[in-house]
Amino acid sequence: MARESHAKPDTALQKDHSFAAVDDYDTRMYILPHLAQKASRDEIIAEHRKAPRGAATQAGEAAPLNSLPLKRLLDKLRVIPQAGKHTIVETKPWEEYTIAILPGRRGGVVELTGETYPKREDAEHAIFLKRLKALCEHYGIDMEV
Amino acid sequence: MADTQSCMLRITGYSDRFSARPGDTVRFHVNAEQNESFEAEIVRLIHGDTNPQGPGFKEELIASPLSGTHQGKHQPLHAGSYVMVPHSKRFDVRSFTLCAYVYPTTPLTDNEGVAVGTQGILTKWNAAEQTGYGLFINEAGELSLKLGPGNGRGEEISTGKPLFRKVWYKVAASYDVASGTVYVSQKAVVTNTNAGHGMSMLHPLEDTDASVETTLAGAAPATNDCPFLMAASTLKTYSGRSIGGAHFKDLTEPWEIPAHTDKYNGKIERPRIAERAMSQAEIEMLLGAAGVEYLPNEMRASVVGAWDFAANIGENAASTTIIDTGIDGADGQGVNMPVRGVPGFNWSSDYMSFKHGPQEYGAIHFHDESVDDARWESQLSWAVPEGTRSGVYALRMRVNGEAIAETEDYIPFFVRPPAGGSGAEIAVIMSTFSYMAYANDNLSVNSVVAQLLTGQVPLLQPGDLLLNKERGYGLGTYTTYRDGWGVNVSSRLRPILNMRPKYIHVLSPSLWQLNADLHLVDWLEEKGYAVDYHCDEDLEREGIDLLNQYRCVLTGHHPEYISEHMMDAYHDYQMQGGRWCYLAANGFYWVTVPHPDNPNIIEVRKGDNGTRAWTIQPGEYCNAFDGKHGGLWRVRGRVMSKLLGVVFTSFGLTYSSYYRRAPDSELPECAWIMDGVSKDEPIGDFGLVGGGAAGLELDRYDLELGTPHRAYLLAHSEGHNDIYVSVSEDSTFHARGSFLAGTGESNPRTRADIVYYKTPNDGAVFSVGSMTWIGSLSHNGYDNNISRIMQNVIDGFVKNGPLP
Numbered sequence: 045m046a047r048e049s050h051a052k053p054d055t056a057l058q059k060d061h062s063f064a065a066v067d068d069y070d071t072r073m074y075i076l077p078h079l080a081q082k083a084s085r086d087e088i089i090a091e092h093r094k095a096p097r098g099a100a101t102q103a104g105e106a107a108p109l110n111s112l113p114l115k116r117l118l119d120k121l122r123v124i125p126q127a128g129k130h131t132i133v134e135t136k137p138w139e140e141y142t143i144a145i146l147p148g149r150r151g152g153v154v155e156l157t158g159e160t161y162p163k164r165e166d167a168e169h170a171i172f173l174k175r176l177k178a179l180c181e182h183y184g185i186d187m188e189v
Numbered sequence: 190m191a192d193t194q195s196c197m198l199r200i201t202g203y204s205d206r207f208s209a210r211p212g213d214t215v216r217f218h219v220n221a222e223q224n225e226s227f228e229a230e231i232v233r234l235i236h237g238d239t240n241p242q243g244p245g246f247k248e249e250l251i252a253s254p255l256s257g258t259h260q261g262k263h264q265p266l267h268a269g270s271y272v273m274v275p276h277s278k279r280f281d282v283r284s285f286t287l288c289a290y291v292y293p294t295t296p297l298t299d300n301e302g303v304a305v306g307t308q309g310i311l312t313k314w315n316a317a318e319q320t321g322y323g324l325f326i327n328e329a330g331e332l333s334l335k336l337g338p339g340n341g342r343g344e345e346i347s348t349g350k351p352l353f354r355k356v357w358y359k360v361a362a363s364y365d366v367a368s369g370t371v372y373v374s375q376k377a378v379v380t381n382t383n384a385g386h387g388m389s390m391l392h393p394l395e396d397t398d399a400s401v402e403t404t405l406a407g408a409a410p411a412t413n414d415c416p417f418l419m420a421a422s423t424l425k426t427y428s429g430r431s432i433g434g435a436h437f438k439d440l441t442e443p444w445e446i447p448a449h450t451d452k453y454n455g456k457i458e459r460p461r462i463a464e465r466a467m468s469q470a471e472i473e474m475l476l477g478a479a480g481v482e483y484l485p486n487e488m489r490a491s492v493v494g495a496w497d498f499a500a501n502i503g504e505n506a507a508s509t510t511i512i513d514t515g516i517d518g519a520d521g522q523g524v525n526m527p528v529r530g531v532p533g534f535n536w537s538s539d540y541m542s543f544k545h546g547p548q549e550y551g552a553i554h555f556h557d558e559s560v561d562d563a564r565w566e567s568q569l570s571w572a573v574p575e576g577t578r579s580g581v582y583a584l585r586m587r588v589n590g591e592a593i594a595e596t597e598d599y600i601p602f603f604v605r606p607p608a609g610g611s612g613a614e615i616a617v618i619m620s621t622f623s624y625m626a627y628a629n630d631n632l633s634v635n636s637v638v639a640q641l642l643t644g645q646v647p648l649l650q651p652g653d654l655l656l657n658k659e660r661g662y663g664l665g666t667y668t669t670y671r672d673g674w675g676v677n678v679s680s681r682l683r684p685i686l687n688m689r690p691k692y693i694h695v696l697s698p699s700l701w702q703l704n705a706d707l708h709l710v711d712w713l714e715e716k717g718y719a720v721d722y723h724c725d726e727d728l729e730r731e732g733i734d735l736l737n738q739y740r741c742v743l744t745g746h747h748p749e750y751i752s753e754h755m756m757d758a759y760h761d762y763q764m765q766g767g768r769w770c771y772l773a774a775n776g777f778y779w780v781t782v783p784h785p786d787n788p789n790i791i792e793v794r795k796g797d798n799g800t801r802a803w804t805i806q807p808g809e810y811c812n813a814f815d816g817k818h819g820g821l822w823r824v825r826g827r828v829m830s831k832l833l834g835v836v837f838t839s840f841g842l843t844y845s846s847y848y849r850r851a852p853d854s855e856l857p858e859c860a861w862i863m864d865g866v867s868k869d870e871p872i873g874d875f876g877l878v879g880g881g882a883a884g885l886e887l888d889r890y891d892l893e894l895g896t897p898h899r900a901y902l903l904a905h906s907e908g909h910n911d912i913y914v915s916v917s918e919d920s921t922f923h924a925r926g927s928f929l930a931g932t933g934e935s936n937p938r939t940r941a942d943i944v945y946y947k948t949p950n951d952g953a954v955f956s957v958g959s960m961t962w963i964g965s966l967s968h969n970g971y972d973n974n975i976s977r978i979m980q981n982v983i984d985g986f987v988k989n990g991p992l993p
């Protein structure tokens with residue numbers, strides 16, 4: 045346990061203020077405009093549902109790529125800190141995929157939530173929706189409207 | 190809600206060897222988490238991929254005397270490196286001085302923000318009984334002296350100031366029994382270079398420098414039978430486990446080691462203990478030289494131990510023996526492979542290797558998660574019967590006979606042919622150094638970037654849950670220790686839970702390493718080829734003679750980690766007419782060094798160039814195991830394309846793509862390879878790894894990087910998505926639009942090239958440049974164009990006479 049006298053200097057620098065500030069700016073400028081309105085938000089969700097984990101390239105066709113709004117959103121959601129992040133546990137091989145929560149550290153327990161899906165893709169999409177909901181809530185966007 | 194523990198693996202283990210011939214005995218070390226009984230069988234592994242879209246899991250039961258039920262036993266793993274000096278009366282001091290240089294890397298918390306707790310630096314301390322003495326970092330991150338006079342009384346005197354991470358300190362503590370005087374001191378020693386990436390402008394120094402002097406009557410340490418430890422303290426003096434032989438070759442008899450605790454992360458240099466309280470001036474003298482030869486005789490006689498960590502550094506820094514320069518010669522042993530030959534408190538950056546400036550590399554770095562050997566009891570063994578066919582085998586264990594994921598584990602090993610060979614014309618070299626390098630990566634839990642590399646959420650299986658609970662069982666070279674230093678050593682004398690059949694790997698949409706290589710094993714079996722299997726360590730030991738027994742040699746899908754001897758053997762095989770199939774991408778990439786006295790342990794350093802999981806710290810480029818420059822073979826003039834024709838160009842650990850034929854494939858020298866494949870059909874637009882034969886990691890030809898000038902281009906892949914990125918070793922300036930930093934849809938270097946070339950004496954090399962090639966072999970009942978090309982090449986390569 046750190047003694048109070050040993051606390052780090054109370055500075056913005058020690059708290060990594062700049063990173064958080066620029067991350068917030070980027071989110072507001074480039075991601076939120078596509079999430080604020082239900083129509084564009086639903087379009088992004090529908091695109092993700094089609095291929096939550098991506099897909100192989102078919103001969104003679106363009107590689108399956110995410111639209112720019114989905115790509116920016118996915119990249120943002122994938123790098124949220126590990127502690128408390130949702131993950132998938134294969135509870136029955138090829139039959140049951142359970143949403144779990146990461147401890148964010150070695151030695152901790154990966155907590156199973158009991159929320160299960162028959163396909164890995166379904167679990168992947170469910171996690172996407174959970175992360176999206178948390179992001180929208182953080183920025184005061186009501187997913188219902 | 191599901192029980193949070195219900196899905197965790199309950200049984201695991203390891204074998205004492207990877208590689209055995211008929212007549213050899215393989216011993217198994219099994220841990221049953223809940224002391225449950227288990228059924229054991231020997232099986233031959235054929236196909237490990239359980240995907241319902243493929244041929245399914247295939248194993249062959251082998252009758253053996255060990256078949257049946259066995260009582261399991263929980264066997265914990267005592268991770269964390271330390272130096273042990275056995276107990277002797279000389280350490281039973283009443284007055285004393287302890288001093289050293291230290292460079293703590295987790296003085297308070299680790300890189301994940303978790304409190305590390307008390308850490309022992311120099312101790313003869315029984316933590317359970319609170320007896321003895323020791324210099325520690327306490328829970329507040331301060332230097333502290335512990336005194337245990339007995340009867341459960343434990344005294345602790347600390348400096349009251351925090352030690353800073355990645356700063357060298359001169360630390361000292363003393364106790365004088367006559368006066369009761371206690372002295373504890375920490376003083377930063379900061380130069381422009383010695384901290385590596387740590388601060389050189391430490392101001393104000395008073396934030397961390399501190400000395401305290403006080404009196405404490407009747408606190409003379411009670412004697413105990415603990416060993417004198419560096420970087421830990423003793424929980425139990427006798428653990429029932431011992432060290433000796435192999436990398437402990439200097440020991441003439443085994444030493445029983447303690448169960449240790451209070452594990453320290455960071456460096457220590459010039460540790461000393463004296464049997465009286467010395468003045469500050471004397472402490473300066475004690476720490477002023479590597480040895481004690483310049484000390485006045487009276488002082489020297491008072492020294493109980495003065496270890497010089499650079500004393501036996503030479504061509505390598507691999508010895509576990511820690512030299513005491515004092516008159517008693519109280520040499521120690523480094524347990525769990527502490528990292529030797531690292532930059533010390535006086536590192537000037539004038540030297541980049543301990544070989545060139547050992548006097549500046551007198552430190553040892555300790556990590557509380559490192560493992561050289563689990564040292565579990567062995568209860569099962571199998572004498573490989575004469576006549577056993579070469580192949581991939583495993584001990585299959587099922588708790589209470591139940592075949593579900595959390596009650597079943599396999600311990601894979603490899604049966605070689607009898608000495609002299611089986612008569613087979615084909616050999617597969619299993620990439621066991623790479624399996625070890627990737628061991629227990631734990632990336633699903635620890636790595637933020639993994640989800641970007643793969644474009645998906647990781648999938649955890651029961652073994653992953655056990656692995657995280659056990660802090661990685663010693664981890665592997667894709668992970669950093671909790672102080673941020675990369676894991677540079679990997680041992681296979683502990684469970685490697687991602688080297689298993691049925692395993693789905695975090696770095697792939699499905700398989701990776703051993704389980705992926707079973708795709709090749711299955712195809713060779715299905716096609717009826719007679720094949721001998723060998724391991725990297727066999728090639729390391731036997732060299733070109735091993736390869737020359739065969740007309741045709743194959744690799745698995747990712748032989749990324751390779752030693753210098755192996756590189757030489759593959760080169761010589763090509764020169765002497767060997768015919769070789771490189772069915773992989775990103776092979777022969779990292780310099781890999783087996784320990785000189787124990788081939789079960791390898792070392793890898795990830796330099797500041799290359800597509801890598803971590804970056805080496807300043808001054809730490811050279812391998813402890815051979816003293817040579819570590820990192821990429823490319824920076825040592827041995828870029829992979831000189832031996833493979835292709836070089837690592839891009840990776841995307843996601844869905845795959847397919848190949849198109851290139852004009853050279855129609856030349857008379859090459860057309861036989863494409864026999865049965867039409868000119869315009871896509872090649873490999875199917876498969877069990879990402880749905881295509883070109884994927885995961887990709888290689889291209891590059892004439893600037895040593896691709897042979899008469900090499901032919903048979904095919905190239907196209908259509909890789911934008912998860913695929915270029916490799917960092919090709920990048921100079923990252924610029925939008927520059928393909929040096931582009932992704933799949935914008936960089937023409939994002940492709941796998943199939944390259945074929947001839948070598949002297951009718952030899953040849955066939956390279957596919959993709960990690961998913963062998964995952965496509967079984968498609969459509971093994972009848973497909975990847976399977977066809979593969980068969981054409983192998984049949985052509987084993988045929989007598991020159992190639993077309």
